[in-house]
Amino acid sequence: MKIAITITAPQTDAPADPRFGRAAAFCVIDTDSGAREAHPNPALEAASGAGVRAAQTLIDLGVEAVISGAYGPKAHQVLAAAGLGLYLAPAEVKELDALIERFQSGALARAETATNGGHAHA
Amino acid sequence: MKQLVILSGKGGTGKTSVTAALAHLATQGPLAKPLLLADTDVDAANLELVLQPERRERHDFIGGAVAWINPDLCANCGDCLELCRFEAIVETLDGYAIDTRACEGCAACVYQCPAGAIELRDERNGESLRSASRYGPLCHAHLDPGADNSGKLVTRVRELAREQAEREGREQILIDGPPGIGCPVIAAVTGVDLALVVTEPSLSGQHDLQRALDTLEHFGIPALICINKADLYAQGASAIEQLCRERGLELIGRIPFDAEVTHAMVRGEAVTALAPHSPASQAIAALWSELAKRL
Amino acid sequence: MPEPLRIAVASGKGGTGKTTLSSALALVAAGRYATRLLDCDVEAPNAALALRPSLSEQRAVSIPVPRVDEARCTHCGRCAEVCRFNALAVTPRQVLVFDELCHGCGSCVWICPEQAMSESEARIGMLDAGTTETGIDFAQGSLDVGQSSGVPILRALKRWTPAAWRVSPRIEIRDAPPGASCAVVETLRDVDAALLVTEPTPFGLHDLKQVVAICRELGLPTAVAINRDGIGDAAVEDYCAEQALPILLRIPLERHLAESLAQGNSLIEAAPEYREPLARLLQGLIELAEAPR
Numbered sequence: 001m002k003i004a005i006t007i008t009a010p011q012t013d014a015p016a017d018p019r020f021g022r023a024a025a026f027c028v029i030d031t032d033s034g035a036r037e038a039h040p041n042p043a044l045e046a047a048s049g050a051g052v053r054a055a056q057t058l059i060d061l062g063v064e065a066v067i068s069g070a071y072g073p074k075a076h077q078v079l080a081a082a083g084l085g086l087y088l089a090p091a092e093v094k095e096l097d098a099l100i101e102r103f104q105s106g107a108l109a110r111a112e113t114a115t116n117g118g119h120a121h122a
Numbered sequence: 123m124k125q126l127v128i129l130s131g132k133g134g135t136g137k138t139s140v141t142a143a144l145a146h147l148a149t150q151g152p153l154a155k156p157l158l159l160a161d162t163d164v165d166a167a168n169l170e171l172v173l174q175p176e177r178r179e180r181h182d183f184i185g186g187a188v189a190w191i192n193p194d195l196c197a198n199c200g201d202c203l204e205l206c207r208f209e210a211i212v213e214t215l216d217g218y219a220i221d222t223r224a225c226e227g228c229a230a231c232v233y234q235c236p237a238g239a240i241e242l243r244d245e246r247n248g249e250s251l252r253s254a255s256r257y258g259p260l261c262h263a264h265l266d267p268g269a270d271n272s273g274k275l276v277t278r279v280r281e282l283a284r285e286q287a288e289r290e291g292r293e294q295i296l297i298d299g300p301p302g303i304g305c306p307v308i309a310a311v312t313g314v315d316l317a318l319v320v321t322e323p324s325l326s327g328q329h330d331l332q333r334a335l336d337t338l339e340h341f342g343i344p345a346l347i348c349i350n351k352a353d354l355y356a357q358g359a360s361a362i363e364q365l366c367r368e369r370g371l372e373l374i375g376r377i378p379f380d381a382e383v384t385h386a387m388v389r390g391e392a393v394t395a396l397a398p399h400s401p402a403s404q405a406i407a408a409l410w411s412e413l414a415k416r417l
Numbered sequence: 418m419p420e421p422l423r424i425a426v427a428s429g430k431g432g433t434g435k436t437t438l439s440s441a442l443a444l445v446a447a448g449r450y451a452t453r454l455l456d457c458d459v460e461a462p463n464a465a466l467a468l469r470p471s472l473s474e475q476r477a478v479s480i481p482v483p484r485v486d487e488a489r490c491t492h493c494g495r496c497a498e499v500c501r502f503n504a505l506a507v508t509p510r511q512v513l514v515f516d517e518l519c520h521g522c523g524s525c526v527w528i529c530p531e532q533a534m535s536e537s538e539a540r541i542g543m544l545d546a547g548t549t550e551t552g553i554d555f556a557q558g559s560l561d562v563g564q565s566s567g568v569p570i571l572r573a574l575k576r577w578t579p580a581a582w583r584v585s586p587r588i589e590i591r592d593a594p595p596g597a598s599c600a601v602v603e604t605l606r607d608v609d610a611a612l613l614v615t616e617p618t619p620f621g622l623h624d625l626k627q628v629v630a631i632c633r634e635l636g637l638p639t640a641v642a643i644n645r646d647g648i649g650d651a652a653v654e655d656y657c658a659e660q661a662l663p664i665l666l667r668i669p670l671e672r673h674l675a676e677s678l679a680q681g682n683s684l685i686e687a688a689p690e691y692r693e694p695l696a697r698l699l700q701g702l703i704e705l706a707e708a709p710r
Contacts, residue, residue: 077513207523358680
């Protein structure tokens, strides 16, 4: 399956970024083949609705699950409406390999609701 | 990392003077913690006037894009004038042009122009800055006079602040907020841990305090209140006390009217540093000890 | 119907006394001319506190936001692609619309290849109007909490002619928002003269310069009033002299005055001795506005 992790630079070995809408980039991983691609986050330049834009980007990339440190309410709503699985990266785990391993072993918590009060329009 | 924003609703209640004094107090004494300051009042950026920091970094701020009509391609059909909802298309002697002050960059005209004559062009709206002040780094910005997208520039300042605080291990970010309740305020309060609302006892101060508190409540941000020039109108101050009780909010400071506050501003100093024994300084020191407990 | 002479009172820095002066100017003007006052500070409207109009008319301000007919939608994603404000997201099963991000530009509706989108009005604020006992026609706008832009409210306020108003005012005074952003430009762009209220401090001067830059760009005749005269330094005076900005009024800081204004009194109620200087200020602004440019 195709999963995405928010990362701090558009490189496939960059550490995880705890933010979703304002994450620097996304690492898209095919868990079957192990192939990885880094995609810059187009929402970084957005004056408003960064979470919505970032969520749309992942939906358009055909991602089925997302791992990030936090989800704003709008991003959460969009991703959930598209049926993506939303998982929380523990703050201390920055390495992608470790996150993928935890994801595959079912050790990551699901973000059942938005995890921050709302980046209003930012 | 804790982020505290200083707000007011109404302008001119003393937000910036209080912020400078709190920055001074937060970095003094045995409980001092490494601090970072952010000025998010980007169209009236006054914190630097008190702190007189040394500038380290400056970047143009491209706030967004505005439409541009290519006169060589324009067929003068006037469709754009009809469809623009922001009154941003103006008729000129030889066709149509964009009023960039009114254009919101929605690009509706770009997509609808039958001649394909309109494009979006990036527009500079101001600059973002990093400086070093006597109380720690200052992240700030200047919105170009009359420019749009102040909310996005505030977001940029917040990002600079957060990034630098993380990098340098600074435990507190003190944010000087903008007046009002609109876009820049929303951007300034997003994701903060606590807001201190500095109000004044005047009727307008009370009125705008309510709107500021409604806004904070809307975004789920805990608020504390402080009355500046509290002795100017006793009844007004009691009305604010009453309001705090009704809303279940804590009033944690009363700063008396004190000419030393203006003197300090003129001298480019925090009032607590210039005149530590003045009535305002003592009240702000008491305010800080209450705030520090809650951070 | 002849257009009124429009005078905006702005300041840059908040709390310098914009509302105090705009309401006092309106009171003085109303003694001689048919006068209206527009409170353009839609984030913190306060002019009604001093003028105490009886507000008899109210109107909601809304913007058109998109609604999707899911029966026709093919989830092609064009609408989200063209939205510069990220107010739309398209999933394979549904379209989500975030009204609070929408600017109401209409672009998504026009681009939809299936004509599956229509528009519905979403409220962003209110307009109120009435008259004062002193005969001033009054209107104000107020932005709803949580909404980001007051500019559409300002535009609606400027276009509104409430039924309660007299037909043809000679003078229109606008109380501008603080700062120097797009809302200030929207307030100033079609006035005949601007009065900038400042205080003689570094903050006052810094913020004054920002608004002067806007006035210069708009080519507006501009004058200055110094409030709390004597509290700071002489830098504002020097700047005004250098920029050839006439200083038409000075109000020294007096505690009793500050106390009375805080209680919601107008400047004329708080200090009747200002009636004469205010009349001269109004006259000066009218002359400035009518002078050939």
